[in-house]
Ligand SMILES: NC(=O)C1=CN([C@@H]2O[C@H](COP(=O)(O)OP(=O)(O)OC[C@H]3O[C@@H](n4cnc5c(N)ncnc54)[C@H](OP(=O)(O)O)[C@@H]3O)[C@@H](O)[C@H]2O)C=CC1
């Protein structure tokens with residue numbers, strides 16, 4: 001699924017959690033005009049300054065009363081850390097009713113477990129967006145439990161399409177999505193940090209190194225998207241025999257770059273599964 005459109009949606013949305021991913025989602029949703037800020041409610045555990053920041057920056061309703069958020073919301077988005085989610089959701093037992101749509105962005109925690117903790121047989125959609133939601137470019141995986149209607153799935157898909165591209169997957173696959181695209185921006189930022197640092201170490205002005213690195217990453221992403229060529233083919237087109245790229249690639253291979261990236265993504269996916277089991 002790949003849609004740019006963002007017609008407005010009906011009803012009110014409540015966020016339980018007010019951290020990095022919620023701010024990225026708020027920013028993206030409001031930029032697209034999907035719904036007005038007065039129809040969004042946000043709460044967290046205790047951080048008042050954080051709520052003031054979100055209210056001041058985005059004009060959303062904030063409160064420390066979670067039950068107020070639940071009763072005000074047609075769609076409830078769960079966005080606390082996996083380790084906090086059991087305690088948080090058990091506290092809300094009985095407050096969510098069967099007509100409400102619950103959407104989770106929590107890594108690793110299954111829809112079954114969320115339903116058990118909330119003590120209600122309600123429609124639950126598990127998703128995995130990433131922080132590029134803030135600029136409308138999240139890659140979001142989405143999976144629904146058996147209580148979700150086609151209409152509710154379309155609504156959730158529409159919500160996440162406002163902040164990026166949505167991919168329908170099985171709930172099992174969401175752990176892989178988490179390791180790949182949920183955590184993925186961090187891997188790219190890590191590469192960018194290394195490239196910028198190397199440019200500066202080699203003698204470029206830091207700002208020049210930053211701009212060259214960012215334009216290179218942006219250009220490479222566009223090449224991959226626009227030409228749809230295999231990345232290995234694009235890589236070979238850069239690599240002249242006996243030239244600079246080959247010399248650089250040999251160093252990456254000596255450090256087993258591909259193996260490191262593969263192991264990182266597999267480990268992150270495994271960690272998603274572990275967290276689901278660990279915090280139950
Ligand atoms: N960051 C990312 O890139 C992504 C994160 N996710 C998932 O989103 C979730 C949140 O991550 P992130 O935003 O990074 O985390 P943060 O630590 O930035 O935010 C966590 C939020 O949860 C709140 N919280 C904790 N306990 C409760 C509670 N009992 N009731 C209501 N709110 C509570 C915290 O409030 P307080 O500050 O008051 O303690 C805080 O606002 C995680 O499950 C993560 O797996 C998914 C995709 C990407």
Ligand SMILES: O=C(O)[C@@H]1CCC=N1
Pocket residue numbers: 107178182183
């Ligand atoms: O690091 C984490 O656990 C979360 C899930 C995906 C991105 N951040």
